[in-house]
Amino acid sequence: ILQTFKHKEGVNENAGVESCDQMKTQLSNFLPTSRRIMQFSNGQAPSPGARVVYIDGAFDLFHAGHVEILRSARQLGDFLLVGVHDDQSIREKRGYPPIMHLHERTLGVLACRYVDEVIIGAPLEVSRDMVCYKFL
Template sequence: MTARIGYAPGAYDLFHVGHLNILRHAREHCDHLVAGVVSDEMLERTKGRRPVVPLEERMEIVRHVRYVDQVHAETVPDKLDTWRELRFDVFFKGDDWRGTAKGRDLERRFAEVGVEVVYFPYTMHTSSTALRRALALLEGASEPLAAAR
């Protein structure tokens, strides 16, 4: 029997419990988990902003999560191009994509090559966006807090 390879892409910027939950759930559904860490350039291109933590540091953090077997720098926009390189069997995504046009297109394209798309609950109470907002508030805080950086 061949190992079931899973792929869990993400920015993994400002690593938090939502990221950990995705990786933990993904590992439960495969034998070998590859975490795709999206490059700084790709994040700027797709989200319009650079990450707070640079790619190499994000990869180092994710590499040391016990659920992850392999880390891959994701540098191309098309997930099928990544699949052609890694040949994973299952693709993991937060359920904020489920039912969207992008999610349906991803499912259709992956189905054509035999890849299953599995969604996991999105962690609403913690997100990198919320952490960015908190950091921005701290940036505008009084001198003692700003000096603590």
């Protein structure tokens, strides 16, 4: 992931970015193949009768607060299913896009030890399909 910041002439580089117009982010070249994504997954399905807990969010700039909420959610059941909202949904809800791409945010969530499965591009509202999802 490459991020560059364009500063105005005479601006101290240590002073930070003054406005969103000054910030420029280059797209990631990460290709989310199934093999690459599976490398981050634990490959486990919930056992019969397991209590599945669902939590969703943007998970942008994954940090210790995200880890803590996922740990707390995991303690509520046996299997933690996490929905990561797509870029467009976040843009519409917040009024601005996430800093990290959907695939980058998904990999950050999958790397968390408390997470068992991720719905990539999860809808903002829980649907019947999500509730009735069969883990294969």
